[in-house]
Amino acid sequence: MRKGRLLYEGKAKKLYETEDKQLIWVEYCDNATALNGKRKEEIKGKGALNNQITSLIFQKLNAEQIQTSFIEQLSKTEQLNQKVEIIPLEVVLRNRVAGSFAKRFGLEEGEVLPQPIIEFYYKSDALDDPFINDAHVYFLELAQPEELEFIKSETLKINALLQKIWAKIGLSLVDFKLEFGRTAEGEIILADEISPDTCRLWDAEGNHLDKDVFRRNIGDLIEVYSRVLTALQEEKEL
Ligand code: U5P
Incomplete structure (x- = not known):
């Protein structure tokens, strides 16, 4: 498999074509963004950590x-994915x-919710990813009602x-954020990444082991993400 033409460059990932139209080559980069891309920094090693963490989670x-x-x-920074059309949700x-x-x-952080709450945001940099509801999803033609029900039940399972x-x-x-995509056959599947960039993860002492260390300037992102990766790798070997 070879890396072909650059198809798309996101905030922290580059997607390339491969010889196979159904597959894309994903490269995780060292960019960290906050405030929907308005704050940007390069953090050496972040791409490799997120790629390895995401790969382990998706394998599971x-x-x-x-x-x-x-x-x-x-590789440390690259993965092969099935090509999908990302639903901008x-x-x-x-x-x-x-x-x-x-x-x-207007709440303090920390309270456990009586049951999980699912929210939707419309993926649009120009609009700053507005908070939307089911009716907006249908109005914007992002998904059909049965597709949205599938997305919700899959999200609960995940x-x-x-x-x-x-x-x-x-x-x-x-909490965490997921993105779903449509395959060439129209099937909806989980896509994108699951990493400390897209999940909030707290340890028993209340330390933040996620992107909030960057967003809030409360720690060293590489140190924290490395701790997460090492723990996942050690757990896998048990
Ligand atoms: N999140 C993302 N990307 C975004 C916005 C939020 O991955 O563009 C994730 C956060 O990391 C957090 C969850 O785990 O979604 C909820 O974020 P927030 O709405 O509390 O900022």
Whole structure:
């Protein structure tokens, strides 16, 4: 398999064509962004950490019969994915009060929600990813009602699996963001990444082992992400 033409450059990833039209070559870069791209920094080693963490998590989800775009890790910074058309929807699931949810409702961070809450954001840099509801999803023609129901039930299933995976290394899954894509056959599958860039992860002492260390300037991102990767690798070997 060879890396072909650059197809798309996102905030922290580059997607390349391969000889096979159904497959894309994904390269994780060292960029860290906050405030929807308005704050940007290069952090050496971040791409390799996120690629390795995402690859481990997606391997576990694939093994649990979740349909995902992940095929294999190619190198420290690269992976092979099935090509999908990304649905411009950020699907956020919250297990605990934190982040924009805490801000929106004027709450302290930390409270465990009686049941998980799923939220949708419309992926649009120009509009700053606005918070939307099901009716907006249909109005914007992002998904059909039965597709959105599938996305919700899949997100709940993924939450249960992710909570178990993170709990094994002593981390509480506070919230996370997923993206889904459509295959050439029109099937909806999980895509993009699952890493400390897209999950809030707290340890038992309340330390943040995720991108909040960068967003809030409260720690060393490489040190924290390395701790997460090492713990996942050690757990895998047990
Ligand atoms: N999140 C992303 N990308 C975004 C916005 C949020 O991955 O563009 C993730 C955060 O890392 C957090 C969850 O785990 O979604 C909720 O974020 P927030 O709405 O509390 O900022």
